Amino acid sequence: MELFGLFNxxxxxxxxxxxxxxxxxxxxxxxKLLGLSIFQAxxxxxxxxxxxxxxxxxxxxxxxxxxxxxxxxLPQVLILTAIVVGISTLALxxxxxxxxxxxxxxxxxxxxxxxxxxx
Amino acid sequence: MITIVFGVFLLTLLLIVAIAIVREQDLFTxxxxxxxxxxxxxxxxxxLDAADVALTEAAVGAGISTVLLLGALAxxxxxxxxxxxxxWLALVVVTLTTLVVVHxxxxxxxxxxxxxxxxxxxxxxxxxxxxxxxxIPNVVTAVLGSFRAYDTLGEVIVVLTAGIGVLFLLGLPGAxxxxxxxxxxxxxxxxxxxxxxxxxxxxxxxxxxxxxxxxQFHGEYGPGGGFQAGAIFASAIILYALIEGxxxxxxxxxxxLLVWMMAGGALLYGGVGVVTMLLGGNFLDYSVLAEDxxxxxxxxxxxxxxxxxxxxxxxxxAIYHAFAARGR
Numbered sequence: 001m002e003l004f005g006l007f008n009x010x011x012x013x014x015x016x017x018x019x020x021x022x023x024x025x026x027x028x029x030x031x032k033l034l035g036l037s038i039f040q041a042x043x044x045x046x047x048x049x050x051x052x053x054x055x056x057x058x059x060x061x062x063x064x065x066x067x068x069x070x071x072x073x074l075p076q077v078l079i080l081t082a083i084v085v086g087i088s089t090l091a092l093x094x095x096x097x098x099x100x101x102x103x104x105x106x107x108x109x110x111x112x113x114x115x116x117x118x119x
Numbered sequence: 120m121i122t123i124v125f126g127v128f129l130l131t132l133l134l135i136v137a138i139a140i141v142r143e144q145d146l147f148t149x150x151x152x153x154x155x156x157x158x159x160x161x162x163x164x165x166x167l168d169a170a171d172v173a174l175t176e177a178a179v180g181a182g183i184s185t186v187l188l189l190g191a192l193a194x195x196x197x198x199x200x201x202x203x204x205x206x207w208l209a210l211v212v213v214t215l216t217t218l219v220v221v222h223x224x225x226x227x228x229x230x231x232x233x234x235x236x237x238x239x240x241x242x243x244x245x246x247x248x249x250x251x252x253x254x255i256p257n258v259v260t261a262v263l264g265s266f267r268a269y270d271t272l273g274e275v276i277v278v279l280t281a282g283i284g285v286l287f288l289l290g291l292p293g294a295x296x297x298x299x300x301x302x303x304x305x306x307x308x309x310x311x312x313x314x315x316x317x318x319x320x321x322x323x324x325x326x327x328x329x330x331x332x333x334x335q336f337h338g339e340y341g342p343g344g345g346f347q348a349g350a351i352f353a354s355a356i357i358l359y360a361l362i363e364g365x366x367x368x369x370x371x372x373x374x375x376l377l378v379w380m381m382a383g384g385a386l387l388y389g390g391v392g393v394v395t396m397l398l399g400g401n402f403l404d405y406s407v408l409a410e411d412x413x414x415x416x417x418x419x420x421x422x423x424x425x426x427x428x429x430x431x432x433x434x435x436x437a438i439y440h441a442f443a444a445r446g447r
Contacts, residue, residue, distance in 0.1 A: 004123050005229030011130040013220035015137055017213045022141040025209035028199040030146055030191065034153055037184070038137050041160055044176075048169045053238060054231035058170040059258040060341065061250055069233075071168035072242040073258040077267060080259070081274040083175045084346045084431055087184050088281030091438045094191035095288040098445065101195045108200050 008049040015042035027109040029097045033090060040086050044079050051075040126166050133159045144199045146192055154185040170342035171259045174334070178350040183435055186357055190442035254413040255339040255420065263344060264420035268403040271423070272388055275430050279385050282434035286378075289441040293374035310362050320362040327355035335428050339417070345424040349431025356432075357439050365443055372436065380433025387426035391419055 015038060022035025051072040059073040101107050104115055136156045143149040157180030164173040228235035245262055253261040263271050286294070310316045335348030360368030372380075392403040400407035405419025 004127055005232075006224050006227060007127055007130065008230055009224035009227055010221055011134055013217055013224065014134055016220065017217045018134070018137045018141055020216070021209060021213045024212070025206045026141075026199070026202060028146075030188075030195065031141075031149070031199055034140055034149055034188075037153065038140065038156070041156070041180075044172075045160070045163065048164050048167045048172060049230060050235070050237045051169060052167045052231045053233050056168055056231075058168050058342065059246065060170075061246075061256045061258060063256075070246055070258065072238055073245055073262050074242050075237070076169045076172050076259050077262045079169070080172050080175050080263065080344075080346060081271060083172070083179050084350065085274055085277050085281075087179050087187070088278045088434060088438075090184060091187050091442075092281045092284045092288075094187060095285045095438075095441070098191055098194045098442070099288050107195050 008045065012042050012046045012049065015039075015045065027111075029100065029107040029109060030094075032109075033093050033097070036093075037086070037090060040082075044082065047075040047079050122166060126163065129159055129163050129166065133163065144201065146197050146199055147189075150185060150188040150192060153188065154181050157181040157184065171257075171344065171347070174342050174347045175350065178347055178354060182354045183350060183357065183439075186354075186361075186439060187442060190439065194442070194445055252413070253416045253420070255417060257339055257341065257343075259342075260338050260344050260420065260424070264423055265403075265405060265416055268392075268423065271427065272385075272392070272403070275385050275388055275427055278434050279381055279430055282381050282437055285438045285441050289445050291374050291377070291437055291441050292444050293369065294378050294437075317362050320358055324355050324359055327351060327358070331355060335424065336421070338424055339420060345427025345429075346431055348424075349428040349433075350435060352428070352432040353435035353439070356436055360439070360443065365440070369440065374437075374440065377433050377437045377440070380429050381437060382430075384426040384428065384430030384433060387429065388423045391422050391426070395419070 019035045019039030056069040056071040059070040161173045161176040249261045331352040334343035338344035398407040405416045406412035408415035
């Protein structure tokens with residue numbers, strides 16, 4: 001099982017770049033935001049992968065159990081708050097996209113830039 | 120062993136779904152896949168012992184973010200223009216970067232290695248001192264609410280700021296100035312003429328609200344807390360809005376109350392900090408709130424978690440209503 005010891009990190013690397021590819025190669029603004037969400041989820045995965053301890057359990061202390069191994073609570077706290085901040089910033093991005101569509105009539109990045117040039 | 124197989128299976132599915140999201144040109148399909156992606160991610164977090172994070176991801180990622188994305192898609196074109204050929208440069212950059220990052224992972228400790236540097240620093244101290252100093256079983260809540268309370272206050276302010284930003288951009292009808300109830304969301308029918316969603320929704324909504332309260336006030340003992348509870352509460356009201364219509368939901372929680380909830384929760388959190396200062400302690404040092412320092416810590420965590428829950432629920436609901444009210 002040594003082989004799979006780094007599997008989580010490889011998936012992190014691939015997810016990160018799948019998200020990044022959507023951001024740099026697609027002109028559609030909503031697709032870019034979806035790509036950013038995937039990118040962000042990959043970072044969450046990296047942090048939560050680090051919290052795992054072999055044979056451990058969720059860090060909720062039980063009375064009368066002395067020999068339990070607990071996983072690391074700190075990355076969990078950081079990511080817990082980051083998820084809620086992530087949805088708020090995603091909503092802000094979506095609101096900007098909606099206003100851009102109302103102003104330009106398109107959400108394709110190159111068409112928006114073309115309109116700006118012609119103005 | 121079985122955990123590793125399950126983990127590898129889930130991660131592979133995650134990767135397939137992510138690639139499908141990027142390739143799919145119909146944005147509605149992509150958004151639905153995004154919901155599946157979040158649910159798989161939540162299952163993954165659970166396998167990795169992060170029960171609190173899994174609960175948050177399931178409520179926020181799979182639930183509310185899908186609704187918000189669909190709300191935005193209703194206002195913008197639902198199809199991506201077919202992409203021009205010749206994106207080779209992007210592909211080359213992405214492939215090279217992937218190789219570099221994968222190469223870097225070979226220096227990482229194996230999954231679950233107890234000797235990894237991340238487990239040597241401050242985490243053992245949290246696990247050791249929480250029963251003595253805070254006296255609550257859930258260490259995640261203790262770290263979130265007390266040891267790192269400054270950080271959490273900052274996050275709440277960020278959520279509030281993002282909510283204010285959305286309201287600036289899209290506006291929330293009825294939040295400012297007098298506006299009659301009849302004018303809100305005029306002429307919308309929603310799902311009110313579909314019997315099955317309506318009956319199922321009416322049966323489910325009270326239990327979702329009850330579960331939100333349980334998660335809010337049981338967060339010291341089990342997985343849960345203000346962030347999760349706020350998201351679950353908001354999703355119950357959003358479900359109500361989808362079934363009964365915008366207007367009914369805005370009657371239950373008026374736009375003006377939403378704005379007060381957004382600011383009030385953060386104010387409650389900061390207020391606790393000011394009270395601890397007036398009682399002679401440091402900012403957000405709850406020990407001074409009661410005779411017994413441990414009791415004081417518990418009181419402080421309960422109150423600030425309530426503040427977090429109110430702000431998160433208020434912001435998410437306000438954002439949803441802002442998108443929904445912008446309809447054609």
